[in-house]
Amino acid sequence: MKVLQPSTLDEALDMMATADTALTPIAGGTDLLVSWHHVDKDSLHLLDLTRLRKLQAMRMTKRHLELGGLTTYWQVIKSPEVARAFPLLAECARLIGAIQVQTRGTWAGNIQNGSPAADGVAVMMAYDATVILQSRDGRTEVPLDRYYTGYKQTVRRGDQLITAIRMPRRRRIVEWFEKVGARRAQAIAKLGVAAVRDTRGWRIAANSVAPYVCRCRALEDALRQGRSFGGPDEIRHALAPDICPITDVRSTATYRERVLSRILYFRLAENGSP
Numbered sequence: 001m002k003v004l005q006p007s008t009l010d011e012a013l014d015m016m017a018t019a020d021t022a023l024t025p026i027a028g029g030t031d032l033l034v035s036w037h038h039v040d041k042d043s044l045h046l047l048d049l050t051r052l053r054k055l056q057a058m059r060m061t062k063r064h065l066e067l068g069g070l071t072t073y074w075q076v077i078k079s080p081e082v083a084r085a086f087p088l089l090a091e092c093a094r095l096i097g098a099i100q101v102q103t104r105g106t107w108a109g110n111i112q113n114g115s116p117a118a119d120g121v122a123v124m125m126a127y128d129a130t131v132i133l134q135s136r137d138g139r140t141e142v143p144l145d146r147y148y149t150g151y152k153q154t155v156r157r158g159d160q161l162i163t164a165i166r167m168p169r170r171r172r173i174v175e176w177f178e179k180v181g182a183r184r185a186q187a188i189a190k191l192g193v194a195a196v197r198d199t200r201g202w203r204i205a206a207n208s209v210a211p212y213v214c215r216c217r218a219l220e221d222a223l224r225q226g227r228s229f230g231g232p233d234e235i236r237h238a239l240a241p242d243i244c245p246i247t248d249v250r251s252t253a254t255y256r257e258r259v260l261s262r263i264l265y266f267r268l269a270e271n272g273s274p
């Protein structure tokens with residue numbers, strides 16, 4: 001195993017551009033170390049990002065919030081300004097692991113790990129987040145809801161780093177996040193859903209119901225057209241084009257589909273939508 005420790009972003013991007021073997025960035029390590037025993041250490045070349053202090057900062061302007069590529073859950077939990085402007089980020093961060101994971105785990109790592117169960121991704125997607133990718137050749141911005149191409153597959157190239165995640169500040173009418181797990185804390189989601197209604201309409205993102213965290217676009221469209229729903233079963237039909245839950249160690253496909261439909265039906269009813 002080889003570990004490279006750049007001190008600046010430019011140095012890190014140079015290393016990625018010139019490496020003979022693909023480099024694996026490591027931030028908090030809370031996902032990478034879970035799979036440690038299954039990794040072939042001989043071919044593992046890690047790029048340790050922890051010295052890139054500039055990537056830790058969060059930046060709030062009138063127009064948006066920018067989380068750095070190394071911003072942790074704990075930084076969001078500890079920021080009253082961010083919690084006020086983007087309450088679901090703080091709410092979700094408090095439900096991710098325990099303090100040890102919250103202080104090390106990063107929002108960018110949650111995105112790049114590509115788990116279908118990623119809670120942070122659902123919330124950021126509902127907030128219409130954009131992923132900022134940088135390489136030595138320049139920088140590109142990808143909407144988070146177009147970042148995944150399959151299970152654990154993303155559009156990121158091997159020479160790119162996530163340097164920031166940007167979320168627009170818009171007037172929001174409704175915003176909520178629900179996580180269903182075996183218990184309130186320290187549980188990977190059986191399913192989860194984040195919903196935001198702002199001046200542009202609804203954005204509903206669900207986790208653990210598809211190969212990657214996904215938008216429920218057919219339901220969003222129906223809501224935009226003012227459609228009303230007679231019960232959870234009708235919501236289930238509207239979800240069908242976007243989700244394909246599976247049965248695994250944490251839950252069954254039927255449970256996931258039914259509980260997601262019920263949460264959405266009753267939550268939307270509270271907000272006067274169905």
Ligand SMILES: Cc1cc2nc3c(=O)[nH]c(=O)nc-3n(C[C@H](O)[C@H](O)[C@H](O)COP(=O)(O)OP(=O)(O)OC[C@H]3O[C@@H](n4cnc5c(N)ncnc54)[C@H](O)[C@@H]3O)c2cc1C
Nearest residue numbers: 027028029030031032096097105106109110112118119162
């Ligand atoms: C006990 C425990 C409980 C957990 N509970 C939850 C939970 O409830 N909900 C949840 O969603 N997650 C949970 N997690 C998963 C984990 O904490 C998150 O996914 C975390 O956000 C990953 O961030 P990290 O910095 O630790 O990533 P790392 O492990 O360092 O990296 C993860 C992946 O992202 C890549 N990467 C990291 N940073 C960058 C970057 N800037 N640019 C490009 N690629 C990058 C790495 O190469 C790797 O592929 C839990 C983990 C543990 C160990």
